[in-house]
Amino acid sequence: MASTIAAIHAGCRQLGIDEDGRRALYARVARKDRLTLMSSAEKDAVVDELRRLGFKPASKRRNGKRKLSGRYAAKLQALWIAAWNLGLVRDREDAALEAFVRRQTGLSAERFLRFPDDAARVIEALKSWMAREAGVEWRRASLDWLAADGAKIAWAQWKILHPEANLVVRLGFDQVALAAAARTDWLGAMTPQDWIRVMNELGKRIRAAKKHG
Template sequence: MRSSIAAIHVAKKQLGLDDDTYRAKLARITGKQSAKDMSEDERQSVLTVFRNEGFAPASATRRADGRRKLTGRFAKKLQALWIAAWNLGIVRDRDDAALISFVKRQTGIEHTRFLVHADDANRAIEALKSWIRREAEVLYGNSNGYDWLAADGAKVAWAQWRILTPGADLMARKGFDDAVLKLTGVALLQQVTPSGWQTVMNHFGEKIRAGK
């Protein structure tokens, strides 16, 4: 009982909820405004909602090397874009601290865990996308009629390939398909999974950074 109440209080702080927002959220989930008044099942329901909104328990907030992971509702999206920018050679420092500084410049908010409003998060997300689009011509929001380019990972990987292979275009991809097959074992680009595209992006990213 005490552990779940404590976890809810930690989640409140981690998600940056003020008292009014916190109590309104509890009431919306369980009909009760205090964790102490809830049954254990109700508290677990609250924790499930908080986890879906970005709450990460203490055991999940540290990396294998002991560094704290980014937390917050929008942290994964922001980090994915930041790593994409790093793999494109746009960002020089992939560390979370550099991303946090970027978010602060865009929103005035100190840390991703305090990004609880979509408007604030979208400001940082769209700024990152615009930067990536401008510097590397990543086709966010446009598949150019190719099903495989619907995935953001594919968009980034294709932009990387164009950096590595001048003159490549969608009609003459100059070995892109073979490179993806070699890295993922998947012959059809539209069947490459998100994790497969991540493998491709990481590999291409090493080559791009090595050439700088």
């Protein structure tokens, strides 16, 4: 019962339906203008109507925690996981991302996951934060393999672990990156998925270093 009511409220927020619109919707679907007057079946009918209008309930991950969904969810989730692998955040879950964005920008998930201007604002805020706090150089492309965002993040991770490292003498970086990606060729051949494996491996090292630091 409570989950159905929560879904109705979430659907109305997601679709931008105000109080008057909600009452009109309830009256049209259930012939009652308040949820407290409805039966379980009538509430379910309201949820079905919200879905028909475009409401997409948040899905769940395997661990049962809520997973954000929407046009820009994948990009934002990738940046948040990158921030986690850089050691900037302790919680990699989507709820932590949502709370962070709300604190920093005042935007709700219903907005930054659906509207391009709001999504762009959040993406740029996250990237600026990662550049400032973890040294990710988003515009650097002096070497071919650094064109990929994953490579930029991985190099920033390496610099966190090895502050003396430089791009001319990358002692150890190439070997670790290729090994993490299970490749034997060169960095320029790495795919985005390869760089995810590298970021995850270096993220483990950063978190271990922080734990024992």
